[in-house]
Amino acid sequence: MENLELEILFQDEFFIAVNKPAGMLVHRTNIAFEENVLIAERLLREQTGKKVYPLHRIDRPTSGVLVFGLSSEAASLVQPLFPTDDVKKYYLTVVRGYMSENHGIIDHPLKKKLYGDLQDAKSEYWSISQNEIQIASTSRYPTSRYSLLKVHPHTGRMHQIRRHLAHDRHYVIGDSTHGDNRQNHFFKNTFGMENLLLHAWQFEFVHPFNKEPIKLQSRIPDYFIDICKKLGLSVPI
Template sequence: MENLELEILFQDEFFIAVNKPAGMLVHRTNIAFEENVLIAERLLKEQIGQKVYPLHRIDRPTSGVLVFGLSSEAASLVQPLFPTDDVKKYYLTIVRGYMSENHGIIEHPLKKKLCGDLQDAKSEFWSLSQNEIPIASTNRYPTSRYSLLKVYPHTGRMHQIRRHLAHDRHYVIGDSTHGDNRQNHFFRDTFGMEQLLLHAWKFEFIHPITKEAIKVEADLPDYFINISEKLGLILPPKEGEN
């Protein structure tokens, strides 16, 4: 922990964005009292020498863009923008099967915090790449199909992307909570991979103070790149690349 530094993707006098590794919590929670648990908020505070204020959350097993305010005042200016188009979050994920369409919207109500009242929830997806590999992941078919998706959650419900894709039976690979355990075992046994294949790829927002359009992109972790190559899935180019 002493040598760990978060990759800083963007910083000005009001906000800072980092690339959160998978397995790291955003801030202290009821499960944050495990021995040696990594907390992004605490690590970043120590790294830059000042208090930071999380603007949003991403799940512990999810990697990618995480944005903080450098003051409570700055954070309070962005947080009300999340339900609007002034803030957009795009994820990359690998799922089981081929989508029925290249672009679509999943609108399926979800229970708040996995229980309680239903809340409206909307996720938009684009199928970026798909491939069939000559290896059986189940006893049903001799081959296996996978898709790389870009997903934009219009709402911010708990585990929304994972739950929406599971509802459509396109389970996120490596999801031990809402996923397909047969697929997870297949990836562990065949490729030695246990990570959740969900990455907070891009974060775009209208800067509430400068009014600039800010775009932040986080590189994919190595395990995501490696498994994409093994599955024959083509990753999108980085911003500015052809």
């Protein structure tokens, strides 16, 4: 891990974007006490020789596009845009069951940091692929259904996608916090997989200096593609 380098997706004089692997923190937190924990901010600083400023967060078990400013000024110009249409994030995720609609919106308030006052929260989803496998994941049904979704969180609440999909009982596979442990055990025992199947796939923002639209896309992890193939789900290229 000493020579690990992050895959750079985009870089100019103001911003740099990388494909964060699952299991890596964005920055040091008070809840990560491991001595050898991997931190994207530190690795990228060592890799580029420049100080970097995270524009947003991705949960530790989530992979995908992560954008940094190369100055505090650049970061401060983009961070306020996240609640607007000037910044759009699209995730890929595998969930239990079939969605009732191919395209829909989950508009359900969520508590701040899992406690306290409710905050408005809205997630938009598109069903990319769905399939029924001839294997029982629980004792209730002889077969199991799964869907591959693209999800755009219009708001940025803590664990928003995972909590919204859990609210609709379409649990994200591999989610040990808000998911279905029976499904997680099934995937571990049947496929040897323990990863969270949530990937920050695409990121779009309006460059605050030249006003050009920037569209980024990250490579989907091999374990994600492999499990989709085993489930008969078609992964977008």
